[in-house]
Amino acid sequence: MASDLVPGGYTPVENPQSSRMKELAEWAVAEHNKKAGTHLMFIGILTCESQIVDGVNYRFTLTAKDEKDNCEIESYMAVVFEQPWEHIKELVYFQKLLLAEQ
Numbered sequence: 001m002a003s004d005l006v007p008g009g010y011t012p013v014e015n016p017q018s019s020r021m022k023e024l025a026e027w028a029v030a031e032h033n034k035k036a037g038t039h040l041m042f043i044g045i046l047t048c049e050s051q052i053v054d055g056v057n058y059r060f061t062l063t064a065k066d067e068k069d070n071c072e073i074e075s076y077m078a079v080v081f082e083q084p085w086e087h088i089k090e091l092v093y094f095q096k097l098l099l100a101e102q
Helices: 019-036
Strands: 010-012 040-053 055-066 074-083 088-096
Touching (some): 019 074, 040 074
Antiparallel strands (some): 055 074, 074 088
16 A cells, blocks of 8 residues: 555545544544544545655545534544554544535
8 A cells, every 4th residue: 555655645545445544534533532522423434545744644534423412424524644663643633524625
């Protein structure tokens, strides 16, 4: 997978529905919940791209819903930075998408 990545730009992940990508997306939602005090429940991945930096940024468009409010499923963008060799994983960005952005 890493050999297909282009330094600097985002490229589509070969298998966005892999267990590895689902694990990262679920982690992003859980991390956002901890930081923001929300109760989102991960539903699924719509798209996933990766970017080589000093590690890898994974940019997800994912779906989730609020467990407390029993709301509709909504779309979110999340960016997870990872340096597996240093055991670093960080939620860089997490935001609900507006209808026009979906």
